[in-house]
Amino acid sequence: MDSDFESYISHCQQRINRALELALQGSNSPYCSIPTQQHTQELFAAMHYSVMNGGKRVRPLLFYAAAQALDEGVDVTGNNTTDLDQLGCALEFIHSYSLVHDDLPAMDDDDLRRGKPSCHRAFNEATAILCADALQAEAFALICATSLDPSVKVALVRELAGAAGARGMVGGQAIDLAAVGQNIDVAHLQSMHQLKTGALIRASVAMGAIAAGGSKEQLAALDTYALDIGLAFQVRDDILDIESDTATLGKAQGADLALGKPTYPALLGMKGAKEKLRELYEDALSSLESFDGQALRLRQLADFIIQRRH
Numbered sequence: 439m440d441s442d443f444e445s446y447i448s449h450c451q452q453r454i455n456r457a458l459e460l461a462l463q464g465s466n467s468p469y470c471s472i473p474t475q476q477h478t479q480e481l482f483a484a485m486h487y488s489v490m491n492g493g494k495r496v497r498p499l500l501f502y503a504a505a506q507a508l509d510e511g512v513d514v515t516g517n518n519t520t521d522l523d524q525l526g527c528a529l530e531f532i533h534s535y536s537l538v539h540d541d542l543p544a545m546d547d548d549d550l551r552r553g554k555p556s557c558h559r560a561f562n563e564a565t566a567i568l569c570a571d572a573l574q575a576e577a578f579a580l581i582c583a584t585s586l587d588p589s590v591k592v593a594l595v596r597e598l599a600g601a602a603g604a605r606g607m608v609g610g611q612a613i614d615l616a617a618v619g620q621n622i623d624v625a626h627l628q629s630m631h632q633l634k635t636g637a638l639i640r641a642s643v644a645m646g647a648i649a650a651g652g653s654k655e656q657l658a659a660l661d662t663y664a665l666d667i668g669l670a671f672q673v674r675d676d677i678l679d680i681e682s683d684t685a686t687l688g689k690a691q692g693a694d695l696a697l698g699k700p701t702y703p704a705l706l707g708m709k710g711a712k713e714k715l716r717e718l719y720e721d722a723l724s725s726l727e728s729f730d731g732q733a734l735r736l737r738q739l740a741d742f743i744i745q746r747r748h
Contacts, residue, residue, distance in 0.1 A: 443742075454526050454527065454530065457519050460519055461524065461531070461576070461580060462490070488538050493533075493534070496671070502514050503736045504646025504660055505647070507650075508646075508656060508732070521649070524584050525646075534570075537551060538557045538570040539566075542566060543558070543563065578599070581594050597644050597648065609634075610634025624702075627700050639671060640665060640668055644661060666725065670719055670740075670744055673718065676703055677708070678746075680701075723737060
């Protein structure tokens with residue numbers, strides 16, 4: 439990773455982290471009085487804990503980069519929180535909620551997340567469930583609170599809801615749970631991951647393009663990129679689950695193997711999984727050929743995703 443891109447990543451991560459801190463403070467609500475807030479402090483603490491626990495912020499990074507690819511006026515170097523930052527926060531809220539639910543005993547039953555106790559371990563199971571529920575609702579409130587044109591807000595809400603729901607990420611989680619201990623083929627595995635991991639990554643790119651006023655043709659090309667890079671993200675995860683260690687991963691190494699989950703290395707072998715990763719990476723870059731240098735960050739993020747160590 440060259441120094442310019444490393445600096446870009448660091449700046450964007452700092453930017454979204456500042457915006458997340460503001461978003462977690464919330465806004466005034468007619469439904470919540472000061473006395474009520476005193477009794478929900480643990481809930482808000484769990485929300486903050488789950489969002490601000492050291493994530494790579496890949497989805498907001500993809501969102502920013504997609505917007506930049508279509509609009510050279512998009513500037514991520516300033517310090518003021520903008521509509522784009524709120525949309526990035528909405529994506530990270532959805533992602534964080536999904537991780538809290540993933541770690542629950544009824545799901546993957548993970549004690550660690552990013553090297554720290556999972557939300558249900560740091561607090562309790564009921565608080566973790568409510569924390570995730572709240573983050574999901576707040577994500578859509580963030581979109582509605584932007585100053586964007588109402589028609590754009592509707593398009594963004596539709597995109598995120600579709601990616602996060604039963605026909606997107608949640609559907610993928612359901613397929614994942616049903617596949618534990620089962621003999622499934624590569625096509626089944628790919629369908630599962632295109633929903634569970636890939637859907638929100640696709641939405642991140644699509645929302646950046648929508649916010650930047652991209653054309654139908656531009657959105658289609660970027661969606662192809664996102665499809666490939668979203669699946670590549672999961673293939674890399676499967677490889678790291680075997681090749682990395684608990685300290686680096688921030689969660690138990692070999693957890694998928696221990697649960698009997700189907701993975702790309704299990705179905706294709708490690709060599710085959712790495713070949714699949716390379717193929718997806720090359721296809722993702724090919725889909726950006728119609729874009730000029732403004733898509734540089736998307737190309738660099740593809741490198742970042744397939745080379746990451748955790």
